[in-house]
Amino acid sequence: VNDPTRRTFSPAVEGGIALHLADIRRVLHAHGMAHPEIIVGEVDELVRMRLAAISDQPDIDALRVVLAEMDPPSAYADRPMAARTESRIQPPSQSAGQKEKRPLWISITIGVGVAVLALWAINLTFTLVVFALSHFTSEEEAPPVRITSINPPTKTNPPPVIIPEGADKVREEDPPPVRSPVQPAK
Amino acid sequence: MVLLHALRHGETYGYELLQRLSKLECLSLRESTIYPLFGRLVESEHISVRSAPSNSGPPRRYYRLTKLGELRLRAMDEYWREVIKSIDQLKENIL
Numbered sequence: 001v002n003d004p005t006r007r008t009f010s011p012a013v014e015g016g017i018a019l020h021l022a023d024i025r026r027v028l029h030a031h032g033m034a035h036p037e038i039i040v041g042e043v044d045e046l047v048r049m050r051l052a053a054i055s056d057q058p059d060i061d062a063l064r065v066v067l068a069e070m071d072p073p074s075a076y077a078d079r080p081m082a083a084r085t086e087s088r089i090q091p092p093s094q095s096a097g098q099k100e101k102r103p104l105w106i107s108i109t110i111g112v113g114v115a116v117l118a119l120w121a122i123n124l125t126f127t128l129v130v131f132a133l134s135h136f137t138s139e140e141e142a143p144p145v146r147i148t149s150i151n152p153p154t155k156t157n158p159p160p161v162i163i164p165e166g167a168d169k170v171r172e173e174d175p176p177p178v179r180s181p182v183q184p185a186k
Numbered sequence: 187m188v189l190l191h192a193l194r195h196g197e198t199y200g201y202e203l204l205q206r207l208s209k210l211e212c213l214s215l216r217e218s219t220i221y222p223l224f225g226r227l228v229e230s231e232h233i234s235v236r237s238a239p240s241n242s243g244p245p246r247r248y249y250r251l252t253k254l255g256e257l258r259l260r261a262m263d264e265y266w267r268e269v270i271k272s273i274d275q276l277k278e279n280i281l
Contacts, residue, residue, distance in 0.1 A: 033222055033225060034222075034225040034226050034228070034229035035224070035225035035228050035229060036225070038221070038224050038225045038228060038235060038247060039221040039222055039224070039225055041200075041237075041244055041245070041247055042200040042201070042204075042217070042221045042224065042247065043217065043221065044244045045199075045200060045201050045244060045246060046200075046201055046204065046217055048244075049201050070217065071216055071217055071218035075216075075218035076218050076221075076222065
């Protein structure tokens with residue numbers, strides 16, 4: 001009989017308790033809390049125990065005092081706080097940010113793929129470099145030539161001499177250009 | 187971890203547990219923190235709950251640590267010791 005959770009209070013106080021619990025229940029359902037009936041039941045018991053500590057026949061004012069000292073219903077919606085509390089008690093192996101172990105075959109596939117891509121990129125780079133070098137080098141090392149004659153070679157008209165750019169004067173001691181033998185016409 | 191330790195020595199009910207925990211000033215645990223944890227620990231089967239029926243008034247819930255909860259508490263204790271050890275090493279190196 002002395003246990004306050006096993007007795008009822010006045011209708012007004014019971015109504016006030018029910019209203020407070022309904023608010024908490026609504027918040028818990030809105031935020032998807034686990035086992036809301038446990039939380040509501042515990043709050044119910046806490047309110048009754050504190051009311052009984054104030055008076056044998058608590059009135060609505062006593063209920064106001066008790067509820068003012070307790071957490072408001074909105075406090076049960078503080079999910080970030082609850083998450084912090086939960087993460088605080090979790091060792092790293094089961095914390096929320098647990099890193100999942102990657103299967104071996106996925107690691108091998110990724111590794112082979114990266115290697116193939118790397119080889120392809122190296123090959124492409126090498127090809128581009130070789131192409132660029134050969135292109136610019138051929139333009140620099142092959143100076144423009146000047147053809148002295150466009151007539152077909154004859155006995156009196158020797159084949160054209162190709163004179164590289166910058167070599168306008170042929171030295172006198174240079175041997176004459178070799179002419180291809182011309183077959184006499186029969 | 188605090189709740190599991192509080193339940194380590196046997197079955198107890200919510201109000202009694204809250205009274206004990208509210209005396210730990212450094213933790214400053216209030217009902218809106220502790221009661222949702224009851225729900226989560228029951229959900230994860232680390233603690234079990236049973237209700238004692240009554241002729242009038244709401245039933246009282248009694249909580250007990252499960253085997254899974256004991257294992258979890260042991261893992262938490264080991265981790266806690268490692269954390270303390272690491273902090274001590276850090277303090278020694280700095281000081």
